[in-house]
Amino acid sequence: MKKRNILIAIAFITTCAAVYGFIEYNRVAKDLIYVKAKFTVSAEAIMESFAKDELKANKQYLGRVVAVSGNIRAIEATDKNNSILVLGDETSLSSVRCSLDSTHMNVLQNLHTGEKVTVKGIITGYNADETGLLGSDIQMNRCIINSKK
């Protein structure tokens, strides 16, 4: 009886491990609609943090889900699966570039340049401008529109 219980326990644990492994192996990136932002910040403030101390800002933001609010400076549709919302001030070259989640492209229909939005996405890093011609950018991907305001 005892032996049987042990066998059942082993079988149960093995099954659990296999199921967990299978799910983990096939896991896809989560839709950020269902993920809470770790930080909420304005485009200006986060740009300043990165410009001031990239290393420190990377430690805080890199790879994290962040909600960034700002004015839409441009909407760049690069191909049918990819659109980038550029948040930032007209007068500055620097910006926060938000690559939209390809499953949420329909939000583009209701977005216009100049509008204020809050975008939730993952901070993928800071591209400091070395040429002096392009402006430095914070990049985000898998972005969704959190709210229009």
Place this chain on the structure above:
Amino acid sequence: MKKVLFTAALFLATVALQAQEKYFTKSGNIKFFSKAPLENIEAVNRSVTCVLDTKTGDIQFAVLMKGFEFVKALMQDHFNENYVESDKFPKGEFKGQIENISSLNITQDGAYPVNVAGQLTMHGITKDVKADGKIIVQNGKVSASSDFAILLSDYDIKIPSLVENNISKTININVNCALETLNK
């Protein structure tokens, strides 16, 4: 009066020509692909910065490693944490030159084969790289593309021994950037 107009026209023409020497994008594509017995590894980054100077032939690319998107999240986690260590080395860069830039005529439509040589930096290591590419001019629009392969060991990217036979030691990289004129 005519002379003034001519000088003004010449000046404007020169400015216009100068303005068209530099091209750039911030939304270029880099894909990488590696075929392996167990499964293929594939990822794409759609936020590549590229600057091309058609006069000097200087060409630069910058890419943020965390911006590579995989279908499988676990693969993406492993890529960032174990392979390229993107917390420590967030950026990849290429700085180089198109060696045969003189063969490129930016005012004429066509596909121009180019040879690029320069330094590729990633995972904190810089190596000389040579690659063949193509500059395409179509209706005044310029795009740059290239396919090349790198060895993971060149960049000190270690493959855990457990999966050594399941991961290819070379990675094929495809670069594709539609460029715009850069107005200073």
